[in-house]
Amino acid sequence: MSDEAAERLYHRSVRPPWREIISHRWSSATDWSLVLKDEAGDYFLLGRRGDPDDTGAHVSVPEEAAAPGLGGDYTDAFRVDATEHVDTRAVGLPTVYGTESVDLWVSWWVHDPVRVVRTKTVHGWHVVRTHLTSVLHHLAEAQAVAGSGLGAPEIMQYLSGPQRLEEVGLSYRVFDVRLRESGEELRLGQEEGEGVRYSWTASRRGEYEFCLQALQAGPVSLAALWLLRHPDQVRQVLDWAVDHQDLLSPPRTDWQEELAGLLGTLTDQERKEISYLLRDRISALGRPVPGGPL
Structure with missing residues (x-):
């Protein structure tokens, strides 16, 4: 670097x-x-x-x-x-799961020494980084207008070839895009100053699995997860819980009610046969039973 x-x-x-x-x-x-x-x-x-x-x-x-x-x-x-330099640019790419934090590996060099001297370009990476940032913003906007996302394939498609800064005699290209863990980054696909709470990195995939399990567990887990992320919204969560009791505590049918309902659909003969079967089964268990049919 x-x-x-x-x-x-x-x-x-x-x-x-x-x-x-x-x-x-x-x-x-x-x-x-x-x-x-x-x-x-x-x-x-x-x-x-x-x-x-x-x-x-x-x-x-x-x-x-x-x-x-x-x-x-x-x-x-x-x-x-006249040597080739390598630096990285941290970027946050928007995805359906959040922001994917990556490092763009950039190779840059002087292609015209005379223009470097004429323009007094002493530090090249600052110039290259500024130009790359502008290009990435324009690329993200163009992809958004086209209804497409901006990921590593699109970046490599447009920036893997030499990019000329003719006015200062510098060139650069992006030769790799790798996942990163932390640090400052340029976040694309969002308004200036708008924060993205979680980044889609290797360390965030475990959190994604946790959220997936919470979703599968149902509304109770989701309400608890929301309260964990927003502890200042206890009152809103309680109001929601009161208004959605049917989701948090779905009605359960007692087995006795189910059995009574089933017996009510049987004929007299069928109920009599069921009564004898139950009496024999209860007797076999050593329990006292009435003398006649149940």
Whole structure:
């Protein structure tokens, strides 16, 4: 990870420009590029431009960045970082279960050293992070308008390729989306300042299972769970319980009433046969029984 307080994308060399030109050519350096400025304010580039994994064929070459020569009248020389950097952006993605907390793993680099120096872009991750945040907000809004959600597949679809910040000479891409446990994050799909109480992370899945069991257990468990989450609403819960006794205490039929109702549907002959069967069964249990039919 880069530390903006300690890392700079470029620094002005204290050595004469001609010595920097010789040093770069002799070293065949690939981790830094040399940008020179002459008295007329024109810039010259010695080194590579473009993406880390290509030759820069897809990046336009500005006319003011011609190759320098030893005989040029240069006033300043700048060493520009040409390495690839990796940082993460914490994001909260909206789901039907709540907010899914993820880390976006971002690779970023300088594709145009001259523009980095011209715009005085010293700390690149701040610029990349700001642009990425704006892109994610626009993407979330576009997905919402289209009636679709924004998840890892959509982010990788739109942001896995190089994203150019031409005005400052930087590029970046999102190369992975991973679940995270905690920390500050950019929450998408909600109004500014609106909090999401629970995040859909690995640690929240146990809570989801608990809520699922409470739902299956019925209204009593749900009322208790609501009171647990909102202890200041005791009066509302009590009022609801009084008004919904049929849900909290469903009516139960006594077995004697059920049996009496069943016997009432039988004919006299059927009741007489049932009476003899019951008398024999009670007698077998050692209980006293009447002499005649029950």
